[in-house]
Each structure stands twice: as structure tokens, then as C-alpha cells.
Amino acid sequence: MDKHSALFDTLVVGAGPAGLTAAIFARNKDLNLVVVEGREPGGQLRMLYPHKPVFNYPGSSQIAAGELANRIIAQARDSGIDMIEHHPVRNITLLADGCFQVDLDEQKLKAKSIILACGLGLFGYRRLGVPGEAQLTERSVYYTLSDLPQWKERKVAVIGGGNGAVDHALLLLEQGAAVTIIHRLAEFQADAASVAKLHERGSEILLGWKVVEFAVEGAEASTVTIVVEHSENKQRRTLSVQRVLINIGLQTTNELIERIPCARKNRLVVVGSEMQTSIPGIFACGDVVSFPGKTRLIVTALGEAATAVNSVERYLQRRENRMVLVLFPTRKLGFQLARSLSDAGYRTYLFVQSEEDLKHFGRLRGLSKENVITMQVSAPLPGFWDNIAVSLREAIKQARVIIYFIGSDFARLKVTGHGEEWAINPSNPTQIRLSFAEFVLGKLAAKGKSLWFNLGAGHHETSEAGEIFCYTRYGLTGLGKAFELTPGLRNFEVISICLTYLRNKGNGSAPAHCPNCVTEELNVVGQPLTRESDIVPFLLRRIGKLLDEAH
Numbered sequence: 001m002d003k004h005s006a007l008f009d010t011l012v013v014g015a016g017p018a019g020l021t022a023a024i025f026a027r028n029k030d031l032n033l034v035v036v037e038g039r040e041p042g043g044q045l046r047m048l049y050p051h052k053p054v055f056n057y058p059g060s061s062q063i064a065a066g067e068l069a070n071r072i073i074a075q076a077r078d079s080g081i082d083m084i085e086h087h088p089v090r091n092i093t094l095l096a097d098g099c100f101q102v103d104l105d106e107q108k109l110k111a112k113s114i115i116l117a118c119g120l121g122l123f124g125y126r127r128l129g130v131p132g133e134a135q136l137t138e139r140s141v142y143y144t145l146s147d148l149p150q151w152k153e154r155k156v157a158v159i160g161g162g163n164g165a166v167d168h169a170l171l172l173l174e175q176g177a178a179v180t181i182i183h184r185l186a187e188f189q190a191d192a193a194s195v196a197k198l199h200e201r202g203s204e205i206l207l208g209w210k211v212v213e214f215a216v217e218g219a220e221a222s223t224v225t226i227v228v229e230h231s232e233n234k235q236r237r238t239l240s241v242q243r244v245l246i247n248i249g250l251q252t253t254n255e256l257i258e259r260i261p262c263a264r265k266n267r268l269v270v271v272g273s274e275m276q277t278s279i280p281g282i283f284a285c286g287d288v289v290s291f292p293g294k295t296r297l298i299v300t301a302l303g304e305a306a307t308a309v310n311s312v313e314r315y316l317q318r319r320e321n322r323m324v325l326v327l328f329p330t331r332k333l334g335f336q337l338a339r340s341l342s343d344a345g346y347r348t349y350l351f352v353q354s355e356e357d358l359k360h361f362g363r364l365r366g367l368s369k370e371n372v373i374t375m376q377v378s379a380p381l382p383g384f385w386d387n388i389a390v391s392l393r394e395a396i397k398q399a400r401v402i403i404y405f406i407g408s409d410f411a412r413l414k415v416t417g418h419g420e421e422w423a424i425n426p427s428n429p430t431q432i433r434l435s436f437a438e439f440v441l442g443k444l445a446a447k448g449k450s451l452w453f454n455l456g457a458g459h460h461e462t463s464e465a466g467e468i469f470c471y472t473r474y475g476l477t478g479l480g481k482a483f484e485l486t487p488g489l490r491n492f493e494v495i496s497i498c499l500t501y502l503r504n505k506g507n508g509s510a511p512a513h514c515p516n517c518v519t520e521e522l523n524v525v526g527q528p529l530t531r532e533s534d535i536v537p538f539l540l541r542r543i544g545k546l547l548d549e550a551h
């Protein structure tokens with residue numbers, strides 16, 4: 001099997017300092033992960049300023065950015081982190097099973113959570129856009145110093161006036177190059193201390209001059225003629241150099257961030273203190289994030305990466321844990337229940353039988369922050385099981401809360417004796433619901449205490465002797481048997497509620513009541529339910545107690 005067809009615990013977008021650190025932390029926590037990088041690993045440090053010294057990285061009073069990046073990359077590779085390089089992530093979408101699909105150009109990956117560490121996006125260098133520039137790019141015109149020895153003792157021009165240009169000019173001076181720095185404005189934007197060093201070290205400085213053209217002298221392009229024009233008096237002059245470094249900033253495209261529907265501010269992803277974005281399951285760190293007081297530095301990116309990974313770990317635990325299966329909900333109560341569960345942050349899997357129900361509950365998606373996943377069970381079993389995604393099978397197996405709306409299909413079953421023998425035909429469409437419930441029962445494998453709610457709507461019939469016969473009760477007899485017979489279900493508490501009883505009571509009509517009405521049992525354990533509208537709060541209370549209180 002292609003290893004990238006796996007379901008990852010987390011997928012990290014970007015292999016700059018933030019993404020690589022997140023990957024190292026995630027690996028240390030034994031998470032199954034992949035890093036996807038659109039260019040080369042190392043981020044801005046390797047792409048933009050590999051030779052520039054970094055002075056503010058604790059542990060090294062001075063280290064070249066490229067060297068620092070190489071060390072982080074080496075550590076990531078040594079930990080066996082899987083990295084896909086030169087493949088930009090184009091889009092991320094939430095799937096019906098609650099996982100994320102990550103689209104690359106020719107590949108789709110799948111992960112339970114995402115860490116966005118894509119900095120300011122995919123960078124390209126800003127170009128001057130003047131005649132001759134495109135023809136000379138990578139011949140004698142460059143945008144980064146990737147091959148420093150080639151610049152040694154050469155006659156070079158650096159174009160730009162920010163920190164990047166000035167720092168690079170200083171570096172080239174150190175290499176014995178004769179440097180002319182050309183900037184279109186009358187003043188540098190770089191730090192005053194660096195500008196002072198430029199003056200001290202004898203760089204030729206052209207302020208207020210704009211490059212208007214490059215021309216090549218000789219077939220080998222060994223010398224470039226730069227035509228510059230004075231910004232005010234428009235006077236032109238030329239100078240000849242061997243190499244040109246253009247450092248006028250970056251052109252970034254962050255289309256990915258614009259495609260993902262998470263909250264943004266100034267094209268950056270808004271995060272909370274746990275590095276969570278507005279989309280549950282997507283976290284972010286590094287230069288891509290926005291929060292009050294955010295500083296764009298290597299060390300802050302690393303700290304945020306560690307926080308993001310801790311949050312991913314908690315999210316995954318909660319995700320596994322905070323999940324509810326709802327089997328064949330009735331429309332009104334089911335809708336209310338699904339919305340409440342979703343709003344309370346539970347991933348809710350709704351299994352419905354008909355196309356109409358699928359459409360009905362499909363409307364919940366937008367409302368309920370994408371926490372509800374609705375699926376149609378129409379195929380005969382076990383065909384359904386064989387055709388669903390592995391992740392969904394896993395979700396069903398690990399479920400610790402199941403809410404089963406008992407329809408009346410059991411009434412059509414051939415039940416012998418007192419329900420101890422069931423003759424369910426799974427390919428019979430009228431019996432799919434019950435057979436699916438039994439099927440799910442047989443698959444459950446979660447450890448720890450679990451809850452199975454039966455919400456029965458079986459009608460009540462009064463016998464000639466005046467006794468009320470409850471069809472819910474009748475149906476539950478067989479299901480109860482299934483619980484007893486499945487040893488793996490010892491941890492299950494089964495709570496059965498008769499909706500018919502509650503509805504009649506709530507209506508003010510004389511309470512229909514069968515001798516063993518299941519609702520009465522709830523009263524015994526101090527959970528009085530007197531109206532149908534009590535059910536959703538009751539379920540949420542019980543589910544919260546089970547899934548949340550231990551964590």
C-alpha cells in the first residue's frame with residue numbers, strides 16, 4: 001500500500017522552522033504524521049537569507065540562517081519524519097467522516113487534523129520587471145545568495161534598501177566583493193546600525209536611483225550593464241558589474257489560506273491561545289498566524305509549534321472520545337438532538353435509512369459547525385460495512401455512546417417465545433434498522449464505560465383485560481438479549497426510554513403506561529423524565545458525565 005494513502009493523525013503544511021518543529025514534537029508524541037512542503041524545507045531561512053547571521057537564537061550567539069535551518073531539517077529527518085517536498089498544498093476540505101482531505105497537484109492525502117505552518121505563503125522573489133531582467137535571471141541576476149563563493153571578490157550590485165539588502169551587502173563586503181547598493185528611495189529602510197556599517201566598510205551607495213534596464217556585455221554575460229535613473233531629475237547613468245543581487249522583498253501567494261474558510265485577519269489565520277483556528281481540527285503556528293502581540297521571529301514560531309502539537313494531541317483524544325452514534329433518529333427529536341450534540345462539540349454520526357431523511361439531516365451541516373456526519377444505511381449488511389471508509393469503521397468500533405431510535409420494524413419480526421430467538425433478515429428493507437443496530441452492537445470494541453440509549457416509539461395497545469402492552473418493551477426484549485450474549489459489552493449501561501409514554505404524559509392525556517414501562521426505571525435512579533422535551537438535556541447530561549468528566 002502507498003504509505004501516503006494512510007490516514008495521518010496530523011498533516012503539517014510547510015517545512016519552515018514552525019512546521020519542522022511541529023513535526024519533531026508530533027513525532028516525539030508518537031503521532032502518525034506527514035509534512036508537505038511546496039518548495040524546499042527550511043522556509044525563509046534557507047530561501048531568503050541563508051547566509052545572514054541570526055543573532056537572536058538562544059544557544060548560538062551567531063549562526064547563519066541556512067545552517068540553523070539545516071540543523072532543524074537534519075533533526076527532523078533523523079527522527080524519521082516523512083516529508084513530501086516541492087508539492088504545494090492547494091486545498092484542504094473537511095470530509096463526511098470528520099477527517100480532512102488535503103489536495104496536492106496530483107495527490108490527495110487524508111488526515112485527522114492539520115497544522116498550518118505555511119508562513120507567509122509560497123514565496124517567489126519580487127522582481128523589478130525591467131527589460132533584461134528575465135533574460136539574465138540565474139545567469140548574472142539573482143534574488144538570493146545561494147552560492148556565496150561565486151560572489152567572492154567580484155564587482156557586484158545589490159538592489160534594495162531594507163534589512164535584507166543591507167545585510168546581504170555587508171556579507172558580500174566581508175567576502176571581499178566591491179559592492180554598490182542601489183535604492184530607489186532617498187533613505188534606507190534598514191536598521192541604522194547596519195546602514196552605518198555599510199558606510200564604514202566602503203560600499204558605494206546610490207540612494208534615490210531607480211534601475212530601469214539591464215543589458216549584457218559580451219556573449220558570456222560576464223558583465224552586466226545596469227541603467228539607473230534618478231528619481232527626481234530623471235538623469236540616467238550606467239554602471240557595470242559582474243553580478244546583481246535583487247533584494248526588494250518577496251512576492252508571496254497564500255491562496256491556500258484564502259481557500260480555507262477559517263477566520264482571517266489581514267490575510268493571516270486568526271488563532272486562539274491554543275493555536276486553534278476557527279475550524280475544529282485545524283491548528284496553525286509561525287508567521288501565518290495572527291493574534292494580539294504576535295511577533296514574527298524564529299523562536300516565537302517554535303514555541304507556537306509546540307503549543308499547536310499539544311493542542312492537536314488533546315484534539316485527537318477528544319475526537320476519539322467525544323463521539324456519538326445516533327441510529328435512525330426521528331426527524332424532529334433527532335434534529336434537535338443532533339444540533340445540541342454538535343453545539344456541545346460532540347462529533348455526531350447520524351445513520352438514516354431513507355433518502356428523504358438524508359436530505360433532512362443534511363441541512364444540519366452548516367448550522368452545526370460541521371460536527372454532524374449523516375450517512376444512509378440502505379445497503380443490506382454486511383455490504384454496508386465493507387463499503388465504508390476504514391476511518392468510519394474505526395469510529396463505529398470505538399464509539400462509547402450510541403443512541404438508537406427504535407422504530408416499529410421489530411414488530412414485523414418473527415419472534416418466537418418471549419423474544420429469545422430473532423429471525424432478522426438483513427436484506428429485508430423493513431428490517432435494516434434493527435439489523436444495523438444489532439450489527440453495530442456486534443462491532444463495538446471500546447474500552448471503558450459506555451452508554452447505549454434506546455429511544456422507543458413503539459405504540460401502546462390495551463388488551464381485552466385492560467393491560468397496556470408496550471411495543472418498545474417488546475422490541476427491547478430481543479435487543480437486551482443481544483447485550484447479554486455479547487461479552488464485550490459488559491461495560492455498557494443500557495438506558496431505555498419510552499417516547500410514547502412521555503409524549504402522552506406531556507400532552508396531558510392520561511398517561512399510557514405498560515406494567516414495566518422503561519421510563520419508570522429511570523425515575524428509580526433519580527433521573528425523572530416527565531416530558532419529551534426533557535430527553536435532549538437528559539441525554540446531554542449523561543453523555544457529558546461519561547465522556548467529559550474523566551478528562
Ligand SMILES: Cc1cc2nc3c(=O)[nH]c(=O)nc-3n(C[C@H](O)[C@H](O)[C@H](O)COP(=O)(O)OP(=O)(O)OC[C@H]3O[C@@H](n4cnc5c(N)ncnc54)[C@H](O)[C@@H]3O)c2cc1C
Binds near residue numbers: 054056
Ligand atoms: C530577511 C529576513 C531576515 C530575518 N531574520 C530573522 C532573524 O534574524 N531572527 C528571527 O528570529 N527571525 C528572522 N526573520 C523572521 C523568520 O524568518 C520568520 O519568523 C520564520 O521564518 C517563520 O517561520 P515559519 O515556519 O512560520 O514560516 P516560513 O519560514 O515562511 O516557512 C513556511 C514554509 O511553508 C511553505 N509553504 C507555504 N505555503 C505552502 C503550501 N501551500 N503548501 C506547502 N508548503 C507551503 C513555504 O514554502 C515555507 O517553506 C527574518 C525574516 C526575513 C524575511
